[in-house]
Amino acid sequence: MYDRSKPTIVNYGNMRRTKQEAEQTRQALLDAAEVVFLERGVSQATLEAIARAAGLTRGAIYWHFRDKTELYAAMLERVRLPLERVLEEVRAQPNSDPINVIEQMCLAALDRVVQDAQLRRVYTIVLHRCERDMGNPDWRDAELAGRRQAARVFLDCFHEAARRGRLRPSLTPELAVAALESYFTGLVYVWLLEPQRIDLATEAPELIRLFMRGFLNEDGDAAGGH
Numbered sequence: 001m002y003d004r005s006k007p008t009i010v011n012y013g014n015m016r017r018t019k020q021e022a023e024q025t026r027q028a029l030l031d032a033a034e035v036v037f038l039e040r041g042v043s044q045a046t047l048e049a050i051a052r053a054a055g056l057t058r059g060a061i062y063w064h065f066r067d068k069t070e071l072y073a074a075m076l077e078r079v080r081l082p083l084e085r086v087l088e089e090v091r092a093q094p095n096s097d098p099i100n101v102i103e104q105m106c107l108a109a110l111d112r113v114v115q116d117a118q119l120r121r122v123y124t125i126v127l128h129r130c131e132r133d134m135g136n137p138d139w140r141d142a143e144l145a146g147r148r149q150a151a152r153v154f155l156d157c158f159h160e161a162a163r164r165g166r167l168r169p170s171l172t173p174e175l176a177v178a179a180l181e182s183y184f185t186g187l188v189y190v191w192l193l194e195p196q197r198i199d200l201a202t203e204a205p206e207l208i209r210l211f212m213r214g215f216l217n218e219d220g221d222a223a224g225g226h
Contacts (some may be wrong), residue, residue, distance in 0.1 A: 022064075025056065025060060025063075025064065026064045026074075028054045028055075028056065029050065029051070029054050029056065029060065029061055029064060029065070029071070030071070030074060030075050030078055031054070032050050032051070032053035032054035033045070033050050033071050033072070033075050034075060034118070034121050034122065034125065035053055036049050036050045036053050037072070037075070037125045037129055037130075038121055038124060038125055038129060040129075041129045041130070041131055042068075042072060042125065042129060042130045042131065043130075043131040045068070047061050047067075047068060047071075050071070069142065072142055073141075073142035073145070075122060075125075076122065076126070076142055076143065076145075076146055077145075077146075078122075079116075079118060079119045079122045080146050080149070081108075081109050081112065081150070083105060083109070083149070083150055083153045083154075084153060086104075086105050086108050086109075087101065087105060087153055087156075087157070090104045090105060097166070098157045098158070098160040098161040098164065098166060099157075099161055099166055099212060099215070099216065101157050102154060102157045102158070102161075102180070102212065103205075103208050103209060103212055105153070105154070105157075106180075106184060106204075106208045107204055107205060107208060109184070110184075110187075110188075110200060110204045110208070111201075111204070113188060113191075113200070114200050114201050114204075120192065123188055123192060124192050126143060127185075127188065127189045127192060128189075128192060128193065147181065150181070151177050151181065154176075154177050154180060154181075155173055155174065155177050158173035158176045158177060158215075159173045161173075161176075161215075165217055165219065166216060166217060167215060167216070167217055168215060168216065168217050169217060171215060176215055179215075180211075183211050187200075187207065
């Protein structure tokens with residue numbers, strides 16, 4: 001029987017260690033998922049194979065993730081680009097121009113793709129190893145979460161560009177975001193498939209700048225001094 005007269009002793013050291021161990025297990029499962037998804041493709045990857053690659057049991061997966069879809073979503077979340085922070089840093093520069101801000105965010109994202117091996121693996125999985133089940137909205141929603149986050153950031157910049165007269169009058173900020181997303185995704189898709197075709201590390205600035213010029217109002221471009 002529990003004796004209320006005696007104080008309860010909580011070993012916070014053990015609690016912290018247990019929490020750390022649980023997080024280490026979660027990260028190990030995500031690392032293993034990247035490897036198995038990359039090798040087999042998402043549809044052919046099994047939870048058993050992922051657990052085995054991590055040196056764990058399938059029960060460990062179910063402790064942290066409901067199913068493969070949730071595991072896939074967590075893998076995407078782990079490498080999501082911090083565009084809001086990048087936006088704040090670029091905007092902090094004196095006389096920041098919204099078009100230049102968009103270019104700098106795109107270049108920062110492409111630089112991370114080039115430099116970050118983990119991000120390249122995940123993008124390769126998403127663009128080249130994921131056989132999408134269109135009847136399962138969970139797969140779509142896992143990817144759209146990141147896309148919507150990026151779209152909100154860029155939409156804000158395009159609205160500011162339109163307010164300043166920098167955007168073509170016939171082009172809405174929403175359409176500009178859709179065009180930029182399509183171009184950026186296509187550029188990364190091609191580079192991951194055939195990296196020898198594009199030297200992304202050195203040619204990205206010109207590729208982004210050339211594309212962005214198609215958005216510009218000529219009068220606004222001259223006025224903006226870009």
